Structure formats: structure tokens, C-alpha cells
Amino acid sequence: MLQRNTRRQHLTEAGKTWYQDSLGVMAALRSAEGRIESLRQFPAGSLRISAPTTLGSCVVASLCSEFQLRYPEVYIELELSDRFVDPIAEGFDFAIRVGQLPDDSPFVAQRLGDYKMVIAASADYLSSHPAPQSMADLPAHRCLRNTLWNKRNAWRSGSLPLWPENTVFSCNDGHALRRAALAGAGLILQPQLLLADDIRQGRLISLLEHALPAPRPIHLLWRQDVRASAKHRSFIDWMREQAPAALA
Structure with a gap:
């Protein structure tokens, strides 16, 4: 050399x-x-995010889009599914979950807000069916049922279901159930965030507010090692600051 x-x-x-x-x-x-x-130092790169279908389409998608307006170098893949996702095995940076978390959860969690339910029907339906005054009146009504919700998150008192199992229309998609309720098909039990605009505009009427199930917590979950980069830190901060108002 x-x-x-x-x-x-x-x-x-x-x-x-x-x-x-x-x-x-x-x-x-x-x-x-x-x-x-x-x-x-600067948010850039890709983020994979998992969220429940209705929550994701009504709230999370908009929050992600607004985040990208601030940080255009971040690319987001948002997967909406009502199945139980394993963020580690499936390579997600973040998962958004509804419900109580187990004490031994391997993830860091940030509470974002509450998942509230409402019972509603259209004015056309109520014009020919007296509004229910208690849950005991439901069997006399035409009720619409979410098949996935009833199976996984059944609204129960002890072991007894409080929403009728024998319904005139059932579907595994909340948006389809909303359309049926707007058409006057019957009573609907769905997340407030899905029906809030319809109730404000008078297209649907809220019912049995005293009998609603307790709100369930919504959490943003992530692995303990993901705060290393700016894209992760910025997304966590964004969701903590913006999600509560979007979920109110």
C-alpha cells in the first residue's frame, strides 16, 4: 500500500x-x-395503523389526513378491520382499540376518548310506531342489529342480552345499518360518532338515553420501542391533542 x-x-x-x-x-x-x-428530528417515512371499521372511517381517517397536511413526508397505510389485530406480528406501528385493556398488555397506551352508543330512529318510523319508553318496549319494535357487535361486544346485563336477537334486519356494517334506519326501517343501536350528524340535523331522533350502555375507552397502542423516530413521536402527540375533540 x-x-x-x-x-x-x-x-x-x-x-x-x-x-x-x-x-x-x-x-x-x-x-x-x-x-x-x-x-x-423531522417526521418522514411510513406508518402502518390499524383501527376498527366504524371508528376508523368516521374519525381516524380524517385525523390521519390532517396529520399528513402538517407532515407531508409521512406516508400512512390505514387498515380498517373489526377483527382482533396483533400489531407486533402484523407489523403495525399503531393500533387503535375500543374497550378495556388487559392488565398485562405489552403495549404503551394513550387514552383518546370514549366510545359512546346511541339508540335512534327516523321521524318517519316514529310517526307510525310510538317511541319506546324503556328497554321492555323493544320487542314490540322493528329493531336493526349489527351481527358483529352482538357477537363480540354484546350489550348485556349479566348473561342476558338487552338488545333483541330476533331483529327484522341484521348486517355486519354500521354504515349499512345507518342507511336502513334513515329509510325508516326501525330502531338502531350504533356508535354516537356514526349517527351524531344525523341526530343534529333531525334525520334521526335519539331515544332511551337513560338506558344506554356505559361508554368504553378508546386507546392508541404502540410498542415500547417506537418513540425513537420523529414520525412516531409526532403522531402520538397529534392523536393525543386532536382525537379528544373529534370523539366528543
Whole structure:
């Protein structure tokens, strides 16, 4: 690599090649370090997020879009599903969950708000069916049922279901049930965030407010190691600041 004599030394051709290649390697390392440091300081890169279908379509999608307006270098993949997702096994950066978390949950959790339910019907339906005054009146009404909700999160008193199992219309999608209620098909039990605009505009009328199930907590979950980069820190801060008002 070096040629020496009694007064000086200089690089051989092989030494010059090694030196030039080393400069390139060092420059690449410095560039990689700079990119990593930039990721720590400025939100950029991809985020994979899992959320329940109705909550995701009504609230989370808008919050993600607004987040991207502030941080346009962040790319988001939002998967909406009512199945139980394993964020670690399936490679999600964040998961949004409704309901109480187990004491031994392996995730860090940030509470975002409450998942409230409402019972409602259209004015057309109520014009031909007297409004129910108690849960005992429900069997006399045409009720609409969410098949997934009844199976997984059954509204119960002890072991007894409080929403009729024998209904005139059932579906596994809250948006479809909403359309049926708007058409006058019957009473609906669905999340407030899905029906709030319809109730405010008078398209649906809220009923039996004294008999509603207790609100369930909504949490943002993430692995304990994801706060290392700016995109994760910024998304956590964004959801903590913006979600409560969107869920109110």
C-alpha cells in the first residue's frame, strides 16, 4: 500500500485505490447517519395503523389526513378491520382499540376518548310506531342489529342480552345499518360518532338515553420501542391533542 525510501513515502496504485474507496465508504456512512438523524428530528417515512371499521372511517381517517397536511413526508397505510389485530406480528406501528385493556398488555397506551352508543330512529318510523319508553318496549319494535357487535361486544346485563336477537334486519356494517334506519326501517343501536350528524340535523331522533350502555375507552397502542423516530413521536402527540375533540 505504501512505498518508502530514506526520505519519503507515498501510496502505491493499490493504496490510492483503497484510499479513494475508503473516502466513498466514509461519505456513505456520514450520509446514512445524517438521514437517520433527520428521521429523529423531522417526521418522514411510513406508518402502518390499524383501527376498527366504524371508528376508523368516521374519525381516524380524517385525523390521519390532517396529520399528513402538517407532515407531508409521512406516508400512512390505514387498515380498517373489526377483527382482533396483533400489531407486533402484523407489523403495525399503531393500533387503535375500543374497550378495556388487559392488565398485562405489552403495549404503551394513550387514552383518546370514549366510545359512546346511541339508540335512534327516523321521524318517519316514529310517526307510525310510538317511541319506546324503556328497554321492555323493544320487542314490540322493528329493531336493526349489527351481527358483529352482538357477537363480540354484546350489550348485556349479566348473561342476558338487552338488545333483541330476533331483529327484522341484521348486517355486519354500521354504515349499512345507518342507511336502513334513515329509510325508516326501525330502531338502531350504533356508535354516537356514526349517527351524531344525523341526530343534529333531525334525520334521526335519539331515544332511551337513560338506558344506554356505559361508554368504553378508546386507546392508541404502540410498542415500547417506537418513540425513537420523529414520525412516531409526532403522531402520538397529534392523536393525543386532536382525537379528544373529534370523539366528543
